[in-house]
Amino acid sequence: METVRAAEAELMARLPEGTLMQRAAAGLAATCARLLTGRRGRVYGSRVTVLAGSGDNGGDALYAGAALARRGARVTAVLLVPEKAHPGGLAALRAARGRVTVEQEVGLADFSRADLVLDGIVGIGGRGGLRPEAQPYARAARRGAVVAVDLPSGVDADTGEVPGVALRADVTVCFGTYKPGLLIDPGASYAGAVQLVGIGLEPPAAEVTALQHADVAALLPVPGAESDKYRRGVVGVAAGSATYPGAALLAVAGALHGGAGAVRYVGTAAEEVVRRFPEVLVTEGGPAGAGRVQAWVVGPGGGEGVRQALAEALASDVPVLVDADGLTELGRLGPDALAGRTAPTLLTPHTGEAARLLAGAGGGTPPAADDLAASRLATARRLAADYRATVLLKGSTTVVADPGGAVRVNPTGTSWLATAGSGDVLAGLAGSLLAAGLAPLDAASAAAYLHGLAGREAAGEPGAPTTALAVAGALPAVWRAVRTP
Ligand SMILES: NC(=O)C1=CN([C@@H]2O[C@H](COP(=O)(O)OP(=O)(O)OC[C@H]3O[C@@H](n4cnc5c(N)ncnc54)[C@H](OP(=O)(O)O)[C@@H]3O)[C@@H](O)[C@H]2O)[C@@H](O)CC1
Ligand SMILES: Nc1ncnc2c1ncn2[C@@H]1O[C@H](COP(=O)(O)OP(=O)(O)O)[C@@H](O)[C@H]1O
Ligand SMILES: [K+]
Secondary structure, X not given: OHHHHHXXXXXXXXXXXXXXXXXXXXHHHHHHHHHHHHHHOOOOOOEEEEEEOOOHHHHXXXXXXXXXXXXXXXXXXXXXXXXXXXXXXXXXXXXXXXXXXXXXHHHHHHHHHOOEEEEEOOOOOOOOOOXXXXXXXXXXXXXXXXXXXXXXXXXXXXXXXXXXXXXXXXXEEXXXXXXXXXXXXXXXXXXXXXXXXXXXXXXXXXXXXXXXXXXXHHHOOOOOOOOOHHHHOEEEEEOOOOOOHHHHHHHHXXXXXXXXXXXXXXXXXXXXXXXXOOOOEEEOOOHHHOOOOOEEEEOOOOHHHHHHHHHHHHOOOOOEEEOHHHHHHHHHHOHHHHOOXXXXXXXXXXXXHHHHHHHHHHOOOOOOHHHHHOOHHHHHXXXXXXXXXXXXXXXXXXXXXOOOOOEEEOOOOOHHHXXXXXXXXXXXXXXHHHHOOOOHHHHHHHHHHHHHXXXXXXXXXXXOOOOHHHHHHOHHHHHHHHHOO
16 A cells, blocks of 8 residues: 555645545545435435544545535444544534444444444554454444445455454445455455545556456457467367366366467377367377477366476476466475476466465475465465466455566456366466467466456356356357457
């Protein structure tokens, strides 16, 4: 949040005092009024509780509460740290005939009864989780909507980590820029629907970004008039074993829809692959003896042959994507196995595989996968730095980290993707984009974006269990949707 603060400070120096807070509060009040109108038909007479902490986040909430009170809402502000409540906001609320209480019991009762709660306990200035005085609100029952001011209180703005408890919101109104904590789980799951209110803040280039349709459309490889299959790129897939022949089919299915001109398969499932996908080139032996490819995918359903396949692929001078059993093997070898590479490497672990990779990098026992899921940003960054490779960390929020420091979080994911084999499809898809010439960060984040949309498409609305093969089958429709202006 240092960059946001710097941008705010720079902008504030040019504006009359309080301008940004007034803009923020006006946007916040407008969203609250829309929500109340939607739920109750009108703002007038509705019950609103403002939870106001000790900083400017509380100030925003108090000013917005004042605006709602002027429209006839019955507003009560609960001051969590009475001596530090924002003086201007408090005065505005009082002038609008809002009630103020410092009794936490009264506050909790109001909170539970309210049609709408404004969570202004703490925003980007919050550190170390909710303090004791605020914790009961995170646990209390409520019947109304909770609108988080800038960020759900208790969520770390920079990382999405939740040390302790946090206030779950239905809507988060964030000011100026999306904070990473709103995009990365577990924080993202507390934010509800996120609305951005412009306050005239021009954010500097962010360290953590999320692609949108237009960004992905610009990245996707599209054949030109002069293209042929080789110029579009050939992706090599070394996947599948006697135990998991299906992983080969799924990785190939993803690869066929990723933009490469051809897919070359090596491995024990060649017969099944060709029966299902006659367009695939198959070669005996491992990656070293296969014809020229522009990128390798190694590891899905890997089995016995994975050690050799990984060694051969890593010895090549083309980008290599390592997934699944390939990652387990790489964890055994440690980062040194990538030291001599002349082309980029993309690692696509889930948190269990990430734990093995970290153990391989640092020695010792693997960290618990659950702990890594609670600190996705830090985990992806650490792996990227340790292995000097691009890392796509899978799971409830997919995070892609480049060794150079850039991070992208994927906004399209859906938990319907938590189905066996969908990771294999993602590996093939991302490998295909690598072969088509995308940089690893672009290939990984565009693949995650398409894969998330395909998961949604395959699950349908309002959602039903789907399969990895159906996710692969949805990819063409998703490409078209993304490329439609
Ligand atoms: N800057 C701007 O131009 C604009 C900023 N805007 C708004 O300001 C917000 C940032 O305001 P901020 O910097 O005052 O910090 P904020 O989030 O209110 O928290 C700091 C206070 O909370 C306390 N505290 C700390 N940790 C805590 C915890 N875990 N649990 C409980 N309390 C905790 C801490 O107390 P202390 O440590 O001092 O005791 C300190 O007093 C931002 O999110 C946005 O809403 C908008 O108006 C647009 C323009
Ligand atoms: N809760 C979730 N929400 C969103 N996506 C998820 C969730 N759980 C898993 N996924 C996604 O599903 C895919 C599962 O991949 P992976 O764990 O490799 O499974 P498999 O090995 O069975 O293919 C990944 O793309 C991952 O990001
Ligand atoms: K808040």
